[in-house]
Amino acid sequence: MASSLKLHLVTLIAVVIVVVQAAPDLGVCDPSNYTYPYDGPPLPTLPSQYRLKVEVNIVNKGYSFILEEFYDAVNNRGASISHRGDNSTHYTSYDYGLNQTVEVTTDHASGTSSCNVRDFGRFSLFGFHIENGTGHINGTDAIFRFGEEFNETYMGVATVRGIPANHWQRCIYNPDSNHTFRLDFYFSNASFHLQSGPNAIPLRATINGSGISRRTQEKYNFYHNYEYLEVEPGPVTMERAFEPPLGVVCPGYKRVKKFPDFPKVFGVNIESVIPSYQRIHYSREYYNYPANLFAYIYEPWGNSSGNATMVREVHDFNAGLAYKFEYGTDQCTIGPIPVDSFFRDTESPDGIHVSLKSPNSFILHNQSSWIYEGNTTLDDIDAEAWITAGQRVNGSSVWNFTMEYFFARGNWTGGTNKSGLVHQMPLLFRFTGKNASTNFTFRMNQKLIHFTYQLSDHFFDVHLCYNEEDSRSMAVEIIGVDIRKNYIENNTHNFYAAVQHTIANVSGLPASRIGNVYAAEGVEEILIVYFDMLGLPPVKGNAYQNYQTFFPP
Structure with a gap:
């Protein structure tokens, strides 16, 4: 639990190396002066899983920060979140089985995040050891540096934030760095009922000592105080505690899972929320890859012509023809399929002719470029997410963007036995784009509703x-x-x-x-x-002549 404590202990004990001949600073404490055999109440048993929040006060340097820790020895993983005074948040996860650390830093002022993925070096916040060639997170005794093997001395009952606490102390001297310090731990007393239950939990830890400056060879004093504000023993229930924040691209993340396949025939209703324009837009899209057809039903953006409240478009990529129907009228417009259709169905190899995006391209990127983000929940639905990043050049404008897809997982299904049960259905698509020149940010969330395999011929009907x-x-x-x-x-x-x-x-x-x-x-x-x-169309289309069907008959 005191991995924050361990962070500074490691700095004091293992990292700062000064080659000097010295002895313990007896003005701080005497490491040879401890009670043997141990005389005091039973030492607290530290849990194998927990979540805690600690206020770290580096008193001698005049700063503090809040650190939240997640420890799971059962599943060989750990994580932490720290909130700093520079309006930033730092997230770090440790997967000891994969030998991987993921670090995400978020600057709240700019709203940007960066991710660094690396293998373990010599340091891990919770410490680790090797068993049978595989990394394992250290036990809580080693993390806390607290337990019977550390020759703890019981100091009696003290009061911490009004709570009666058992107080233990030990003296530590590191000859390599010439640091001497007292390490004091305060655990809750059974006489006081805490929200976390009857088990003893840490309330406070302090480090008080002296060392020799590596640069000046002069003595200096240090004092660190750790206030444990929230301690929850047991399995960590916070969602995604051990996974990086959603919406951040982490290249090299070793948790790999293939992006789901889209079927050959499907339809979906879409609710698009566009915060930049305070706009909510509704549409329906239908894909028929064996027939090489796409249909799109939508509300026109702004005022529409005539009495139309909805528009249906059918794109036939065999002929390169777009059919447009306005509901409430008998009008039908036929013309070439628009080339620039970034969010929908069209791709163009030459900027003139078009072909229907493959099912993989429906999600705008090759499947291999999507990075698995892990599990989450959406509207109480068990889900999992993938993310990718890219760049789009439109004339003189350059847009850098990220896209995120969420799919249902587990036993969640849609549809019926008759129309076809849908497994691993898409639930949500998020798009964030930033103009490299103006820094304007465009965001869009598309909720995908009623994803179905059952399509009526009416959607593609163009006989009018x-x-x-x-x-x-x-x-x-x-x-x-x-x-x-x-x-x-x-x-x-x-x-x-x-x-x-x-x-x-x-x-x-x-x-x-x-x-x-x-x-x-x-x-x-x-x-x-x-x-x-049907008869001959009145106009010529712009189908890509070398088009190869994605699903041969």
């Missing part, structure tokens, strides 16, 4: 953009045993997408011109698939 005279209703027969049961009932979301893609592929038409697909059982073992073949 074509003359009925140019369209043809057609049908094909599929012969087989229990086709509906085996291929449709348990896989509806992929069946119709695959049929649309196959018909388009065989006919040489864009998938958007194959509409109103549905299946009906015919006689005996025949399944009839009906569909409409």
Whole structure:
């Protein structure tokens, strides 16, 4: 628990090395003067797991800070959070099994954070030792430097912050650094009931002594006081106590987990919160990768034309055509797919022609660039998070950004058995971008709702953009045993997408011109698939000619 104490003890005992011939400063204490055998009440048993908060006062140097510590010998890990007077917070975690330290410093004035990941060196806040070639966190006796093996002397009962406390003392002399000091510990007395329970917990520790300056070879005095303000023995329950803060990119973090795969066909409702503009925006997105189609339903930003309250766009990447429909009107606009569509569906290899982003590119970066952040909770849902960083150049503007994705974990599911249960569904997307020239920061949080595999053909229907005279209703027969049961009932979301893609592929038409697909059982073992073949579009699209489908038929 007194890892903060150990930090300064290590500095005093192990780090400061002065090559001088000297003896203990008997004006401080005499290390040979201790009670043997031990005479006093039983020494407190220190826990193998705890959380504590300590006020560290370096009296001789005139400064103090608050340190929060998390210790878990059971799972071989530790962490600390310190709050300094320069308006900064320092987080450090120690994973002894992975031999890794993660340090995150947050400057609250600028709102920026930096992360440093490194292997253990000679120093660890809680100390460590090697067992069978693997690092292990030190036990609490070694961290506290308190216990029967340290020849503690019982000094009686004292009062700490009005609490009766048992007082122990020992004298320490380090000949290498020529430091002599008294180490006093005060533990709660059983006569006083504390919130943490009946077990004795540390209330205060002090270091009072003298040393020799390495620079001037002159004697100096030091006094440190540690006030333990919160002590909670037992498993640490604070979320992410042993993991770096969310929203900070830590390259080299050894806790690795593959970014989840997005399915071939899916839809999701999105609530976008944009603090910079105090704006909340709602939309729905639908992806059909076998058919190479994307649909987007949204509220127009600001005033819309006519009586439209919602707009639906369908992007057919086979032809490079964008269809735009305004609800409440009969208007349909057809044109090339917009090239600059950073947050949605489009990527362009040459700035002119377009292709549909792959499922991996749906999250804007290659999956291998995402760093696993670990577990958290969102709206009481068990979740896990990934983060990545990047840069986007838009003309003369350079934007540096981070993106964060949160997915449900464990047994959380959505959907139904009929529409398809969704596991590890995306829950939240966070984007933070900063303009390198103006320092303007743009933030957006997108809550992902109703992530589903079941998509209706209506979302991709574009027949209003074509003359009925140019369209043809057609049908094909599929012969087989229990086709509906085996291929449709348990896989509806992929069946119709695959049929649309196959018909388009065989006919040489864009998938958007194959509409109103549905299946009906015919006689005996025949399944009839009906569909409409729409006419020619009035404009030329901008599909990438060398496009290779991501899901071959």
